[in-house]
Amino acid sequence: MFSITRINLHGQNTEFRKDKLTGLRCRINPSREERNLNHFIQPVTFTGSETCPFCPDNIEKMTPCFDNGKRIKTGESVTFPNSFPFGENHIVTVMTRKHYPGEITENQITDSLRGQYDGLYKKEDYNSINWNYLTSAGASMIHPHLQGFSGRVPTYLNSLYIEKSREYFQKKGKNYWQQLSESEKESERYLFGDEIVWCANPVPIGEKEIRGYLPICSFEEFREFIPEASAGIKKVIGIYQKAGNHAFNMSIRFGKSGHESYFRAHISMIARIDPNPMSFTDSAFMERLHFEPVIMTVPEMIRERYGR
Numbered sequence: 001m002f003s004i005t006r007i008n009l010h011g012q013n014t015e016f017r018k019d020k021l022t023g024l025r026c027r028i029n030p031s032r033e034e035r036n037l038n039h040f041i042q043p044v045t046f047t048g049s050e051t052c053p054f055c056p057d058n059i060e061k062m063t064p065c066f067d068n069g070k071r072i073k074t075g076e077s078v079t080f081p082n083s084f085p086f087g088e089n090h091i092v093t094v095m096t097r098k099h100y101p102g103e104i105t106e107n108q109i110t111d112s113l114r115g116q117y118d119g120l121y122k123k124e125d126y127n128s129i130n131w132n133y134l135t136s137a138g139a140s141m142i143h144p145h146l147q148g149f150s151g152r153v154p155t156y157l158n159s160l161y162i163e164k165s166r167e168y169f170q171k172k173g174k175n176y177w178q179q180l181s182e183s184e185k186e187s188e189r190y191l192f193g194d195e196i197v198w199c200a201n202p203v204p205i206g207e208k209e210i211r212g213y214l215p216i217c218s219f220e221e222f223r224e225f226i227p228e229a230s231a232g233i234k235k236v237i238g239i240y241q242k243a244g245n246h247a248f249n250m251s252i253r254f255g256k257s258g259h260e261s262y263f264r265a266h267i268s269m270i271a272r273i274d275p276n277p278m279s280f281t282d283s284a285f286m287e288r289l290h291f292e293p294v295i296m297t298v299p300e301m302i303r304e305r306y307g308r
């Protein structure tokens with residue numbers, strides 16, 4: 001009735017589970033409990049802190065290196081493997097030297113996306129680049145950072161988009177995403193952009209979902225579009241700020257080479273409600289934009305640990 005695929009990621013056992021009835025999936029990494037988020041009592045510090053591993057004084061001492069013993073530095077961004085991975089080749093890019101810059105520049109976004117591009121070395125796999133901004137969007141660290149991972153299997157929602165696009169192509173002989181971006185560009189939901197077309201999603205999967213439709217499919221082709229993608233992301237952040245939303249999630253979804261006839265990469269951003277800037281949530285980009293929750297507790301441990 002369900003399947004379990006166990007993967008060892010940097011010495012941590014991670015399970016990919018799938019409910020065979022519905023196809024719904026989750027990822028379980030019990031090591032993530034070590035982050036003690038369930039007992040987090042310290043308020044967020046908006047000034048640089050001695051305990052923040054992403055601050056410049058700590059980053060070299062407190063974050064891991066790639067297998068070559070290095071971190072990737074692009075502009076002021078620093079990219080390295082995630083200490084608590086829930087995906088293959090799961091990397092983090094710290095975007096700014098400043099702990100809480102308030103404003104993130106277009107250049108900082110560009111450098112950070114380049115860091116992600118270079119850090120995701122399995123470019124031929126299924127890749128995504130993701131961002132939880134502020135704790136009310138599920139970020140456990142206030143210091144701005146991107147997360148990317150690649151894998152042999154796309155996330156649940158990315159799989160759904162790719163599979164359904166393939167079916168659409170088989171039935172209609174057309175690329176759904178190309179058709180969608182062309183028609184949305186003529187609609188009242190169109191916002192800006194030409195090569196990358198930015199529109200409000202007519203059926204949003206989160207508050208004020210805005211999508212940037214890229215004219216490419218695979219991750220390998222993304223590098224040359226990074227500056228334009230960054231300019232668009234910065235504009236969407238501006239729209240959210242104008243609307244009073246400061247927290248947001250973002251995912252950039254990619255197909256693979258060979259999927260060009262039916263799939264297109266796109267950027268999806270959703271605003272999060274932050275009535276309280278100190279608020280934390282366990283609903284982040286995996287839950288909100290990939291529909292594949294990241295879980296800490298193995299279900300078989302619940303009875304043993306708490307049930308008697």
Ligand SMILES: [Zn+2]
Pocket residue numbers: 048049052053054055056098099100143
């Ligand atoms: Zn910091």
